[in-house]
Amino acid sequence: MKQQGIDDLSNACEKTDDGVKWKQLEHKGPYFAPLYEPLPDDVKFYYDGKPMKLNVATEEIATFYAKMLDHEYTTKEIFQNNFFYDWRKEMTSEERKKIKHLEKCDFKEMHKYFVDKNEARKALPKEEKQKLKEEADKIQEEYGYCILDGHREKIGNFKTEPPGLFRGRGDHPKMGMLKKRIMPEDVIINCSKDSQTPEPPSGHKWKEVRCDNTVTWLASWTENIQNSIKYIMLNPSSKLKGEKDWQKYEVARRLKGVVNKIRSQYRADWKSREMKKRQRSVALYFIDKLALRAGNEKEEGETADTVGCCSLRVEHIKLHPELDGQEHVVEFDFLGKDSIRYYNKVPVEKPVFKNLQLFMENKDPGDDLFDRLNTTVLNKHLQDLMDGLTAKVFRTYNASITLQEQLKALTDAEDNVAAKLLSYNRANRAVAILCNHQRATPKSFEKSMQNLQAKIDAKKEQLGEAQMELKRAKADLKAKKDSLLAEGKQLLKLNVQATDKEENKQIALGTSKLNYLDPRISVAWCKKFGVPIEKIYNKTQREKFAWAIDMADEDFEF
DNA sequence: GGAAGGACTTGCGAGCACTCTT
């Protein structure tokens, strides 16, 4: 591997303001999605029952739709309309004259072609598969790494996104629109001046090559659906990302020091004469207590209708003066990030309840609950309370502190490793529930639960038998006792497994583990209770959290 | 001061790869 530029950095970019500021960045540029291969002649598209040869560009877009035929997306009207509208834009004028209705388009042959092709690929002999893997590894090796200030670092996403049909989440108004192919002419390269500038594919040029050491991306382009910029950045295992991660948790730890003061302050503000302050203090209470997201405004009609705290509308909450024997209950029901439903019934303190009644007076269901508040206002206030404080820090703080407290409460030093891990998972789960990290119940859940139960029943029987035998055979006592003990232990372990699985049915632990829980808490816990770190972090996670594994000893306190 | 643009983190699900069972 070339190590050019490590010793000679005299030519490197200089920028003096704060920020990332690397001295050397060298890479190969993005790896481009493979070009379109036209369909064989015998795979036909039919319009109105008659075969029709499409122009290559038109055909390519048709294949995007054909590939998705058995996906639910293609049954949705918005998806169909958006696709058809964009498809027609790319047709030749003759094609456009002919193809006027999507219902008359028959993609079935094309669809079958791709299904078959996919199966053929899966059925490939081992050696062929091995060869394909080696080719992929070669590409990874060549394009998947960069050199940043003398260190070889893994890149997160070194490939451009392939063209296709946009799939939004939830009720997205743009679903089905055509995502265009990214060409070198769309791509901005960022690298140091002294480094070897990456070569664009032959016959092509980059949109721009720049040297901006205040940012961390290697390449970028603007996508055509939302007109937003996409970036090629480093892998979480990189030093740069690790340092940022560490910083994030340090900010959250600083919040720990002032959170009591902030809480008494927002409680006081519930009685403020200013409406703006009251709204701010109630919103902050939600963000703190319920770990809600900030809730930026969104452009209407451009994205799915989802909300966070500051963008909650009257229709998203119901007030119950009394519910199930509890007073002042707020019932939340709204779609949050990724159109995941947030549903929760929460007893709140009386002033909060009274304030909410006030905020909702004379408003329609579609009106903003906090009409005098937005995330900019809220974050400005938070910044005054603590340097670096923003709404999202509360999520990080409350997630991490909850893990630490739960681990303390649930872990029994006398337990075996399996039981300790159940405790760990339960603590992790408490956080995931707080942050509303959900998942669809896995498809094989019922079945695999039954299998596990069958195993447990079998083990119980074995245990019973061993007990009987022990009674019968007084001789050979030691061996029988041991086998009894072993069976008992296995049963316990299976029961633990089953409990864990059941409790985890609809909860996703990954997001909190990766993004909200200070890894030093987990590392310290492992060290303190003699649990190998591999039991809670897999290889990738250990790479991402290398900084924490290095740093934390068993008495680390968040 | 507010809209638009930009950079970066967070989030879920699909599909692949690996393991375990039969």
Added chain:
DNA sequence: AAGAGTGCTCGCAAGTCCTTCC
């Protein structure tokens, strides 16, 4: 050896929050 089940990686959408521009 094959098939099922599970864990892990990757893709890329969708957030947050800061900066820039008028």
